[in-house]
Amino acid sequence: MESVEYSPNTPLEYQSETGRLNILGFWVFLGAEIALFSTLFATYLVLVGRTGGGPGPEELFELKGVLIETFLLLTSSFTCGLAIHYMRNHSLKGVFLWIGVTLALGLGFLGFEIYEFVHYIHEGAALTTSAYWSGFFVLVGTHGAHVTMGIAWISLILIQLKQRGLTPDTTRKVFISSLYWHFLDVVWIFIFTAVYLYGMVM
Amino acid sequence: MSNNEQTNSHSHFPWSHLIGFGLSIVLTLLALWVGFASDFSFRTIMIIVVILALIQAAIQLLMFMHITESDSSRIQVGTILYAVFIAAAIVAGTIWVMSFGMHNMNM
Structure with missing residues (x-):
């Protein structure tokens, strides 16, 4: 590949x-x-x-809550993509708007997940109840911890974006955090399925 | 391969995102239908929904994450494909090994 430098059209982050x-x-x-x-997952x-005689998933899982979580995260992945689209059109406003929506949806997802976990624990299915629930809480909880991490990380990037505007440095950070966010949705698709x-x- | 590919969509309506979002919703609803409303056997259901999940993951990678847009796209795609192979080997291998002789256990 020849070393032609980027055209003015190349996204800032590249x-x-x-x-x-x-x-x-x-x-x-x-x-x-x-x-x-x-x-x-394995x-x-x-x-x-x-389940060691304790409650099983078929008694506790509720389709409605799971669907709400799924569509919140799926939509947040979409709005995160929109933010990158606006970033590449050099619209700082668009980035703030859609990243803001993404974070709000992410927080909504977390809220429903925490509610779900608390509900299970009340029903007698906690981390230490049985091997099954240990596996469940570690898998789904690790994903939830990643979402929490993502919300904190992206919030910090927003502060920097506010201070410095769209530069090769800040757009790179926004783009990389968007990859992370989309990835969390990919993991959730498999949690939803498996x-x-x-x-x-x- | 140039890192300018995605710029074609500059200042246009984000169609690829919208299509990707629509497809993701359709695939999720399809998985639900297969799981709860179809007459397939449990085994068939699981095979279909896992395939649907893989398609949806591919949509995320291609339409939202633009895995193929940069100069390093081949390395990126190679890395992810290798990781998917590792994941499949870990999951399938673990289940296979750990379920060996299960029928002898009192559960």
């Missing part, structure tokens, strides 16, 4: 060597995250059915 390498590095990190979550799936659908259809 205009520096650091930006390009950071983005590539983040994709490698996401590869490691896939491996991390796969071990939790553990969970092996422990399905090991944990909730599986648990309710079984």
Whole structure:
């Protein structure tokens, strides 16, 4: 590949060597995250059915709550994509608006998830109840912890964006955090399928 | 491969995002229908919904995350495909090994 430098149309986040390498590095990190979550999925799936006489998922899972969480996170992934679209049209306002919506939806997701966890614990299904619920809370909880992390991280980036505007540095940070956010939705698709659908259809 | 590809969509309506979002919703509803309203066997249901999940993950990677847009797109796609292989090996391998001789256990 010849070393033609970027056209003026190239997104800001790709205009520096650091930006390009950071983005590539983040994709490698996401590869490691896939491996991390796969071990939790494997553990969970092996422990399905090991409820030790306690409540099972078919008694506690409720489709309505799961669907609300799923559509909140799915929509937040979409609005996060819109934020990047506006960022590339150099619209700082658009970025703030859509990242704001994304964070609000993310918080909504977290709220419903915490409510769901508290509900399970009240029904006698806690982390220490049985092997099954340990696997459940560790898998779904690790995802929830990632979402919490993402909300805090993106909020900090918004502050920097407010201070410095759209520069190659700040756009790189926004873009990388958007990859992280989309990735969390990808993980949720598999949690929805392997944990909730599986648990309710079984 | 150039890192300018996505710029074609500059200042246009974000169609690819909208289509990706629509497809994700359709795939989620389809998975629900297969799970709760179809007459397939449990095994068939799980195979179909896992395939639907994989398609939806691919949509996220291609239409939202633009995995193919940069100069390093081949490395990025290679990394993710390798990670997916590792994940499949870990999950399938673990289930296979751990369910060995299960029928002898008193559960």
